[in-house]
Amino acid sequence: MKNKHLLIVDDEASTRESLRMVFEKDYAVSLATSAAEARQIVARSNIDLVLLDIIMPDVDGITFLHELHTEYPDLPVVMISAASSVKRVVEAMKEGAWDYVTKPFDVAELRHIVSRALENSRLRRKLHELQCEVAEEFPVDRIVGNAPLFAQALQVVRKAASTDSTILIIGESGTGKELIARLVHRLSPRRDEPFVPVHCGAIPEQLMESELFGYEKGAFTGADRRKPGRFDMAGSGTIFFDEISETPHSAQVKLLRVLQEREFVRVGGSEVVRTDARIVAATAQNLEKLVEQGRFRRDLFYRLSVVPVRLPPLRNRREDIPLLAQYFLNYFGRKVGSRLSSIDRDAMRLLLRYDWPGNIRELRNLIERMAVLHRDQDMLQPEFLPEEFHVQNLFAPLHAGTFTLEEAVNDFERHLVIDALKKAGGVQTRAAELLGTTRRILKYRIEKLNIQPQDFRPTVSSPQKERP
Ligand SMILES: Nc1ncnc2c1ncn2[C@@H]1O[C@H](COP(=O)(O)OP(=O)(O)OP(=O)(O)O)[C@@H](O)[C@H]1O
Ligand SMILES: [Mg+2]
Structure with missing residues (x-):
């Protein structure tokens, strides 16, 4: 999978072409002849590494490096230099270049530098994710349970995880939706890319668009620099929309477009940006119902529920x-x-x-x-x-395998006997009448079930005494 995207910036056609030939087998490659062109490509696509000529026609290579480094601090840049400009290389390294290569290229070295830079930024991202997980102080990798309904859901997850299909996880609160979303990511070929959660209910409507898609410098007062959105952060990883039903209507329209076209526009921008992120969404609400009530877009619902995964309540x-x-x-x-x-x-x-x-x-x-x-x-x-x-709930459904028959029957009996004794104020003959049995049999049951007076005596003071 060519899931990494390199940008080669050089004004010399022969250099661009030879570099393209070195890398196009393993990576997606874009070419730019000037800083202006490069700027546009970086803004539009999710570039993972830039190979940048130190001498450029429009802007000085080091100035452009500085600009890239400020706007995209995590984007590795490898400088291309002629043997004659070694002094400038030192400057570039000080400005935060990852490494440099000198012309004429040693192909093996070139490949090595690029793959190490990519590996390093992958590890940095991974580290960041792990730090977040540790902060959560709970292992997310242990998934416990083998009840049939749950096993079925896991089966669907395992099958769908390796594809790019959008997954909708449906389940009551606390059933493990986020855990399963992370599992999808971990079982997918994108596991080493970021997993970016978005809590749709927690973001105010007016901020939703800039949170998701980012904004351009000058998009509004206070936007003094470009800010990446969640889609930028996800790159070719997984983006997880939690409580998708809470998405404001205006953002639903924008999301639909991303799902359909795989592209978006930043707030205050005009460039169309492509995204390769995999989408997983979760809901505790019945989305179909919300669709009927006109509170959730039907077209968005269909786009999201390509693979529905239903998590059973406990x-x-x-x-x-x-x-x-x-x-x-x-x-x-x-x-x-x-x-x-x-x-x-x-x-x-x-x-x-x-x-x-x-x-x-x-x-x-x-x-x-x-x-x-x-x-x-x-x-x-x-x-x-x-x-x-301790509140007895007669109507709690009983499941074979959780109680033996005898336990279940005893439980049931115990409940009825205690109830009768309560209603009879503890008088056994009356309780036996209520149960349609004799006092002798009732006595036997009370002993067998080990029912104690405190089981049926009212715990609060008796109602008679409370009356004025
Ligand atoms: N099968 C499981 N095995 C082990 N732990 C689980 C399992 N399912 C859920 N958990 C744990 O239960 C807690 C709740 O899970 P999670 O946050 O994924 O649920 P949720 O459906 O997203 O809940 P909410 O709707 O409230 O956001 C978490 O601490 C999670 O680690
Ligand atoms: Mg959750």
């Missing part, structure tokens, strides 16, 4: 709860130096039965809290869990 993949809980327990145990390392069986049953409205993020946060608060315990006990886990 309550529909309960079999993954033990795996995830143990994974987070190990992780946070190590991180906060907690002894807590296993989960009691009854506590696990409460985790399995809970509905998890905040999905995996909620589970992760809970386990982190447990690891911190009970750092001197070995096992997570049911009573460590907050109130909402």
